[in-house]
Amino acid sequence: MEFVEYPDREMLALMLADKLTGQLGQHLRTNDRSSLCVPGGTTPSPVFDNLSGNDLDWGRVTVFLGDERWVNGDHKRSNSRLLRRHLLKDKAAAADYVDLYTGDPTPEDAIEVLGQRIEPHLPITVVVLGMGTDMHTASLFPGAPGLEQALAPDAPPLMAIRAEGADEPRVTLTARLLRNAIHTHVLIMGPEKREALERARKADPVDAPIRAFLDDATVHWAE
Numbered sequence: 732m733e734f735v736e737y738p739d740r741e742m743l744a745l746m747l748a749d750k751l752t753g754q755l756g757q758h759l760r761t762n763d764r765s766s767l768c769v770p771g772g773t774t775p776s777p778v779f780d781n782l783s784g785n786d787l788d789w790g791r792v793t794v795f796l797g798d799e800r801w802v803n804g805d806h807k808r809s810n811s812r813l814l815r816r817h818l819l820k821d822k823a824a825a826a827d828y829v830d831l832y833t834g835d836p837t838p839e840d841a842i843e844v845l846g847q848r849i850e851p852h853l854p855i856t857v858v859v860l861g862m863g864t865d866m867h868t869a870s871l872f873p874g875a876p877g878l879e880q881a882l883a884p885d886a887p888p889l890m891a892i893r894a895e896g897a898d899e900p901r902v903t904l905t906a907r908l909l910r911n912a913i914h915t916h917v918l919i920m921g922p923e924k925r926e927a928l929e930r931a932r933k934a935d936p937v938d939a940p941i942r943a944f945l946d947d948a949t950v951h952w953a954e
C-alpha cells in the first residue's frame with residue numbers, strides 16, 4: 732500500500748484528479764477505450780469537480796459507480812445524482828455513463844442485466860474506492876449477508892446487498908472486479924477515516940472489507 736498525505740483537501744482533490752486523468756490518458760494511448768469506476772457518498776465531489784474540467788478524450792472513457800443505492804436517480808441519496816452534478820459535466824459530459832440503477836423494484840431483479848452492462852468495460856482501468864468509518868467500501872459492508880461470497884475470487888460481477896449499516900438496498904460490484912483494476916486508489920478524508928484505515932490494515936476483509944484492496948492501492952488522505 733502506498734499512502735499519500737496532502738496538506739489540505741483542496742490539494743488532494745486537485746492532485747488526485749490530475750493523477751486519474753494521467754492514468755486514463757496513458758491507457759488511451761494504446762487502447763480504444765478506458766473505464767473509470769468511482770465511489771459515491773459524501774467524500775468524492777471535490778475530486779469529481781476538478782476531474783470533470785480536465786482535458787482527456789472523454790468520448791473514449793466509460794464511467795460507472797462501484798455501488799449504487801436502490802433509489803431513484805433524483806433522490807438525494809442516489810450516487811448517480813452525485814455523479815451527474817459533479818462529474819458528468821463540463822469536459823467529462825462526453826463520457827459514456829453506465830447507470831447501475833435500472834428502476835426495477837429490487838436490485839436482485841437487475842443483477843443479471845447489470846453484469847451484462849459492465850462486462851464489456853473490464854478490466855477496470857482506474858478504480859477509486861471510498862471507505863466508511865465502519866471500513867466498508869463500495870457496498871461491501873461488514874456483517875452483510877453474502878459478504879463472503881462478494882469477496883470470493885469466483886464471485887458474480889455484481890451482487891445485491893442488504894446490510895444493517897446501509898439505509899437502503901444496494902447493488903455493488905464484487906471484489907473480483909474491483910481487485911482486477913489496473914490502477915487502484917482509495918480516497919479518504921479526516922482523522923476518523925485515517926484511524927479506521929489503520930484498524931483495517933490489521934483486520935480480515937470479512938470484518939473490514941476495504942482490507943481486500945489495500946495491498947495494491949494508493950491511499951489518498953487529507954485532514
Ligand SMILES: O=C1O[C@H](COP(=O)(O)O)[C@@H](O)[C@H](O)[C@H]1O
Pocket residue numbers: 769770771772773774775797798799800810860861862863864867868869870
Ligand atoms: O455508502 C457509501 O459509502 C462509501 C463511503 O461514503 P462516504 O460518505 O463516507 O464518503 C462510499 O464509498 C460508497 O460509494 C457509498 O455508496
